[in-house]
Amino acid sequence: MLRQCRIFDPDERINFAGNDYLGLSEDPRLKAAAIEAVERYGTGSGSARLVSGTQALTAHLEEKLAAFKSTESALVFNSGYQANVGLLQGLVGPGDWLFCDRLNHASLVDGCLLSGARWTRYRHLDLNHLEARLKDARPKRQPGHVQWIVTDSVFSMDGDYVDLKALTALARQYDAFVLIDEAHATGIFGPEKSSGLAEQYGVSREITLQMGTMSKALGGFGAYVAGPKVLIDTLINRARSFIYSTALPPSVIASDLKAVELVQSDPSMKTRLWQNIETFRQLLQEAGLPFDSQTPIFPCIMGEASTAVDVGNRLKDAGYFVQGIRPPTVPAGTARLRITLSASHQRHELEGLVSALRDVIPIQSQ
Ligand SMILES: *Cc1c(COP(=O)(O)O)cnc(C)c1O
Numbered sequence: 001m002l003r004q005c006r007i008f009d010p011d012e013r014i015n016f017a018g019n020d021y022l023g024l025s026e027d028p029r030l031k032a033a034a035i036e037a038v039e040r041y042g043t044g045s046g047s048a049r050l051v052s053g054t055q056a057l058t059a060h061l062e063e064k065l066a067a068f069k070s071t072e073s074a075l076v077f078n079s080g081y082q083a084n085v086g087l088l089q090g091l092v093g094p095g096d097w098l099f100c101d102r103l104n105h106a107s108l109v110d111g112c113l114l115s116g117a118r119w120t121r122y123r124h125l126d127l128n129h130l131e132a133r134l135k136d137a138r139p140k141r142q143p144g145h146v147q148w149i150v151t152d153s154v155f156s157m158d159g160d161y162v163d164l165k166a167l168t169a170l171a172r173q174y175d176a177f178v179l180i181d182e183a184h185a186t187g188i189f190g191p192e193k194s195s196g197l198a199e200q201y202g203v204s205r206e207i208t209l210q211m212g213t214m215s216k217a218l219g220g221f222g223a224y225v226a227g228p229k230v231l232i233d234t235l236i237n238r239a240r241s242f243i244y245s246t247a248l249p250p251s252v253i254a255s256d257l258k259a260v261e262l263v264q265s266d267p268s269m270k271t272r273l274w275q276n277i278e279t280f281r282q283l284l285q286e287a288g289l290p291f292d293s294q295t296p297i298f299p300c301i302m303g304e305a306s307t308a309v310d311v312g313n314r315l316k317d318a319g320y321f322v323q324g325i326r327p328p329t330v331p332a333g334t335a336r337l338r339i340t341l342s343a344s345h346q347r348h349e350l351e352g353l354v355s356a357l358r359d360v361i362p363i364q365s366q
Pocket of ligand 1: 081181213215222
């Protein structure tokens with residue numbers, strides 16, 4: 001079965017497939033910031049960051065991101081994909097070791113391949129297995145080379161997350177750097193600033209580099225890498241995806257800046273999102289459906305790819321846009337519906353989806 005880009009029409013269906021978790025992509029305050037930037041600076045940035053594509057607005061965003069993530073410095077990349085590919089290529093090389101969760105995002109996988117380092121994968125969230133891998137590598141390490149533990153913080157297709165306290169303790173014990181991808185945690189986790197899972201676990205200082213995106217909960221586009229200035233300076237000079245690509249348009253930078261301010265100053269969207277997560281969990285349980293999550297991402301495992309696609313299509317017919325996710329995006333035999341919640345969903349929409357799910361899902365016990 002060929003993959004296709006299906007057209008999503010917001011007037012016809014309710015979106016349960018996006019990553020706009022806080023509903024910020026439609027927020028009037030972000031729109032106003034973007035429009036003002038277009039009026040002032042035009043539509044395009046005109047060149048790469050190291051040429052004339054860095055403006056005061058960009059530098060301001062990078063300062064705000066560093067403060068947001070409690071790091072010394074931060075750098076904006078054009079997308080999360082480019083950030084992961086560029087930072088692994090720019091900082092890691094042959095002779096270094098990478099230890100990766102088996103379900104890491106494809107952009108991290110591609111970055112690992114591009115780095116030329118030795119890399120090994122441990123079972124998903126299995127820190128005992130990670131420790132075994134670290135032990136194995138110990139005698140094989142060459143002097144002068146480093147090792148990195150690389151992981152998503154919240155996993156995009158499973159909606160689960162890593163115990164960063166335990167992971168950073170292991171990193172300390174085995175003298176490894178840590179890179180986390182906060183794409184699905186930024187804006188959602190973190191008691192004070194909502195900056196991500198590192199803040200939630202109180203381990204921001206123990207993580208070497210935190211990357212994340214502005215394209216999901218922050219409702220905009222682009223990505224950040226946050227960490228020590230010496231590493232950020234290295235990336236500016238070495239990360240090819242940073243150097244050889246035109247900078248983001250000013251309107252995108254302006255709405256990202258507004259979003260970073262808003263998630264820290266206005267908790268109302270986050271409160272609504274977590275209320276929706278609780279309501280949805282309850283509705284699923286009451287309906288006897290065996291799906292659950294501690295994040296806005298609910299993986300509903302169907303097994304066969306054809307079942308996931310078929311159920312997704314029937315939900316679309318019922319007015320709910322839910323995507324069936326199949327291999328190779330997820331491991332064979334675990335094709336699923338990936339249902340994602342947003343702060344902008346209304347209770348009756350959650351109820352409607354659960355009742356549609358009951359109608360279309362082939363479950364034995366029902
Ligand atoms: C979406 C995503 C990315 C890529 O970010 P883009 O800005 O969409 O390129 C990277 N890592 C994870 C975990 C993601 O979910």
